[in-house]
Amino acid sequence: xxxxxxxxxxxxxxxxxxxxxxxxxxxxxxxxxxxxIREQLSLAVNRVMAEGSLYDPDLAALAIKQARGDxxxxxxxxxxxxxxxxRFGASRPVDTGAMSCDRRISATFKDLPGGQVLGxxxxxxxxxxxxxxxxxxxxxxxxxxxxxAEGPMPHVTGFLAREDLIQPEPEGAETPRDLxxxxxxxxxxxxxxxxxxxxxxxGFVLSMAYSTQRGYGRNHPFVGELRxxxxxVEMDIPExxxxxxxxxxVLTECETVNQFKGSKTEPPQFTRGYGLVxxxxxxKAISMALVDRALRWEELGExxxxxxxxxxxxxxxxxxxxxxxxxxxxxxxxxxxDFQSELELIRRLRREAMAATRREAAE
Amino acid sequence: xxxxxxxSVEDGAQASRRARLSTLARAPEAELxxxxxxxxxxxxxxxHEVLRPPEIGTVMVRGRAGATGAPFNLGEMTVTRAAVxxxxxxxxxxxxxxxxxxAALVAALIDALSEAGQAEALDAAILAPLRRQAEAVxxxxxxxxxxxxxxxxxxxxxxxA
Numbered sequence: 001x002x003x004x005x006x007x008x009x010x011x012x013x014x015x016x017x018x019x020x021x022x023x024x025x026x027x028x029x030x031x032x033x034x035x036x037i038r039e040q041l042s043l044a045v046n047r048v049m050a051e052g053s054l055y056d057p058d059l060a061a062l063a064i065k066q067a068r069g070d071x072x073x074x075x076x077x078x079x080x081x082x083x084x085x086x087r088f089g090a091s092r093p094v095d096t097g098a099m100s101c102d103r104r105i106s107a108t109f110k111d112l113p114g115g116q117v118l119g120x121x122x123x124x125x126x127x128x129x130x131x132x133x134x135x136x137x138x139x140x141x142x143x144x145x146x147x148x149a150e151g152p153m154p155h156v157t158g159f160l161a162r163e164d165l166i167q168p169e170p171e172g173a174e175t176p177r178d179l180x181x182x183x184x185x186x187x188x189x190x191x192x193x194x195x196x197x198x199x200x201x202x203g204f205v206l207s208m209a210y211s212t213q214r215g216y217g218r219n220h221p222f223v224g225e226l227r228x229x230x231x232x233v234e235m236d237i238p239e240x241x242x243x244x245x246x247x248x249x250v251l252t253e254c255e256t257v258n259q260f261k262g263s264k265t266e267p268p269q270f271t272r273g274y275g276l277v278x279x280x281x282x283x284k285a286i287s288m289a290l291v292d293r294a295l296r297w298e299e300l301g302e303x304x305x306x307x308x309x310x311x312x313x314x315x316x317x318x319x320x321x322x323x324x325x326x327x328x329x330x331x332x333x334x335x336x337x338d339f340q341s342e343l344e345l346i347r348r349l350r351r352e353a354m355a356a357t358r359r360e361a362a363e
Numbered sequence: 364x365x366x367x368x369x370x371s372v373e374d375g376a377q378a379s380r381r382a383r384l385s386t387l388a389r390a391p392e393a394e395l396x397x398x399x400x401x402x403x404x405x406x407x408x409x410x411h412e413v414l415r416p417p418e419i420g421t422v423m424v425r426g427r428a429g430a431t432g433a434p435f436n437l438g439e440m441t442v443t444r445a446a447v448x449x450x451x452x453x454x455x456x457x458x459x460x461x462x463x464x465x466a467a468l469v470a471a472l473i474d475a476l477s478e479a480g481q482a483e484a485l486d487a488a489i490l491a492p493l494r495r496q497a498e499a500v501x502x503x504x505x506x507x508x509x510x511x512x513x514x515x516x517x518x519x520x521x522x523x524a
Contacts, residue, residue, distance in 0.1 A: 085420050090436070117509070169430075191435035
């Protein structure tokens, strides 16, 4: 129970003023600009865009500055801002096969058309702190340039599909369910689950994926392909009567090739898990693919082994960090009346218990 | 002109407008505004009536399960749109990625002027430089990516030889 409590205004105003001062930190140190955050903390920006479910690097950078680097608080700010905007419509589904790839690797095929392209990765770094970065005014680093091979970079799963070695992706409804427009409702079909996972908390989705690898609903994933790059976003514009590109976004896509499935009537085929996330967000995309695959147990006719990652209600109800933090943190707000009644109750129970003890002792 | 010839002229006009609007939508705000301002020189924006004041909104970006399957909602992106009409009746629509109201209005003006017969001049002055810049960004990233392509070579192990 909540009651209006007055008298906190001055304290709150002063707390917020102090927050602003603390956010700025030592004034002897140069202030961080939004552009610096956008350019130099870009993976934090990507995470806020993915979990905030709004692709706008400048806004995400501003949110990170305002939140003092608390990324969940920044996601909250982005989600709140988004609700103030009208939605003009929905894009056509993006074509990740036409992506301009910065990175494209496969853990299943060494030699594949387009090749293994590492891109700007932390992989193979030694994870030793680089004290050279502590110095300022370093020369601007310059990457090597190669000769780009023009031509398509086909999806690895396409090769397997051609030989019928992997399950085809079924068509779905042209207009998928949207959990930002209607309350989450079960059973949740795969498009709805994918929407929840792509905006889910990276830590939560990572841990769920990890649990499947450790044996809680194992699904034997191979990373068939991981690609990061830019795709154009195309939308039909009714007043023009045709479609146009309304922009472009950087996406990370992970396709897993999983344990096969067959029956008396169908020869064995590999199954799939899928991850697609805003920005360069590789850990999240791989995690999403593993959890997507775990949640597909029912449609693939597998057993429910009782693993947490197989439980759609558990996963989807707990993946959203804004909902989770809202409910978790509200318990620190004043609950004076609730607690007062608890106090009265425990005092009465203790009085009764002690009286009973005294009576027994007297008898 | 035969019907099919008229149809193809119509298609050609639509294709070039579509290409123009797509280039404007993806243009970085600073580049677009700088090019527009050099096009104007000392002039102010051409006379126009605002049919739809610049409005910031979102577009829900969709993907497909497994890249080829059922569509799903990936998340939204910011888009700003505007529409204008010139005194001669030409209507221009502007949609730009992001939240720049000025860029959306400028895109709509460029579209309207192009519809009103200035397409060639505007293409040379504004759209061609934007296309070149977009291509430079794209090919620059592709060249860096190409330098990180793994060239496998097979090691011959002595005991297996």
